[in-house]
Amino acid sequence: MANRDFRLDTLRGIFLAIMMTDHLGTRMAEFTYQPLGFVSAAAAFVMLSGYMNAYTSPAINPGPPALLRQAWKRAARVYRYHFVLLLAxxxxxxxMTSYLHRPTPLYPDHGGALAMLLYGALLLHQPSYMDILPMYFLFLLLSPPLLAALHRGHDRIVIGASIACWLLGQYFDPQEWLEQRLGTGVSTGSFNLLSWQLLWVSGIYAGFLHKVRRQTAFFRHPACLAIAVVLAAGFFLARHQLLPVSNALLAYVEKEDLRILRVANIASQAVLFCWLIRLVPASRGLPWFSLLGRYSLPVFSFHILLVYLLEPLSWRVAYWSGYSVNFLYTAAVLATLTLPALFYRAYERALTAGGARTWAGRMRAMALAGRHPFSGGKPVRALDAK
Structure with missing residues (x-):
């Protein structure tokens, strides 16, 4: 707990709240969708997750087996959440059949519920908002060879290979190719994995430098800051149409394939972030956002289910109501994100108090957490004994 960086938990919580607002589809999304430029909360979340993955990995000669065990444990947890979400x-x-028709339909074109479950389990069909977890799962499996290479000093190979994959992704989308070959109407996600791995690998590299080599002075040269400020300001003005930009140029900020100007925008904001975060101690954070960020996986999964569940109400609020009602509705929905975070915190404490992590122990811990989700810092078993 003493070594936990509450600044990063806070950032993850903020990104989760932004994604919830964007996906909910109320008028508040006008203020939260890419407000600072052509940088989405999803991109920031992926990069920060890569950083956290490397930063929480073993620092001293971990060896491939240890890295593989840790990656598989984390990936298996992500996959469980993905599959449970599919079932839900x-x-x-x-x-309610109205939930079937989405920007990406819940069912493939050829096949019903069974096809959706089968293709979804194989990560070959990802309905709306369901493409982050499969991407996270695959990137976690990619991490052990990356970290092993970095531990051996092959920094240039790792970064060079990532850039090469990103360049390939500018001309080729492996998911589109797979969808065409399958011919079943499945959707393998809107994010080109060849391109988006650049964000994950960048986060991995930053986390490795910080954890293993104790390097924290990223982009300290004043020239880096000056360039970042100019770029970030220019992208901000272009994003809000305060700077005349041609449509041809806007094609290079496209999100799905992570085009070059979007990468430049993300890089400029990352430099500014590295400068600004030094002003805040690691022990400081915004408590509510920090709580969400610490339990980001259950909160993220809960937000997807909530977006689907509330859609019939959300679009009516957005269409028929003014900004004040939209704000109150969005704030009320955001407040519910506290529930999975509190439940999982209580579950973790019950599990720790229970000793061995067997399936029976996990079920008991879930039952205890359900009875005492607001236990705060008190041991859950002590409460249950009362």
Whole structure:
């Protein structure tokens, strides 16, 4: 706890709240969707997750087996959340057929519920908002060879290979190719993995430098700051149409393939972030956002289910109500993100108090957490004994 960086938890919580607002689809999304430039909360979340993955990995000669075990443990946890979400959305669709028709349909074109479950389990069909977890799962499996290479000093190979994959992604989308070959109407996600791995690898590298080599002086040269300020300001003005930009140029800020100008915008904001974060001690953070960020996986999964569940109400609020009602509705929905964070915190404490982490122990811990989700800092078992 003493070594925890509450600044990063706070940032992850902020990104989660922004994604919730964007996906909810109320008028508040006008203020939260890419407000500082052509940088989405999803991109920042992926990069920060890569950083945290490397920073929490073993620092001293971990060896490939240890890295593989840790990566598989984390990836398996992400996959469990993904699969449970698929089951929950399938149950929701069976109750209300209106949930079937999304920007990305819940079911593939050829096949119903069983096809959706099968292709979804194989990560070959990802309904709306469901493409972050599969991407996270695959990137976690990619991390052990990257970290092993970095521990051996092959920094240039890792960074060079990542840039080469990103360049390939500017001309080729492996998911589109796979969808065409399958011919079943499945959707393998809107993010080109060849391109988006650049964000994950950049985060991995920054986390490795910080954890293993104790390097924290990123982009300290004043020239880096000056360039970043100019670029960030220019992208901000262009994003809000305060600077005349041609449509041809805007094509280079495209999100799905992570085009070159979007990468430049992300890089400029990353430099500014590295300068600004030094002004805040690691022990400081915004408590509510920090709580969400610490339990980001259950909170993120809960937000997807909530977006689907509330969609019939959300679009009516957005269409028929003014900004004040939209604000109150969005704030109320955001407040519910506290629930999975509190529940998982209580679950963790019950699990720790229970000793061995067997399936029976996990079920008991879930039951205890359900009875005492607001236990705060008190041991959950002590509460249950009362």
């Amino acid at each position: 959305l399938l149950a929701l669709a069976m109750v």
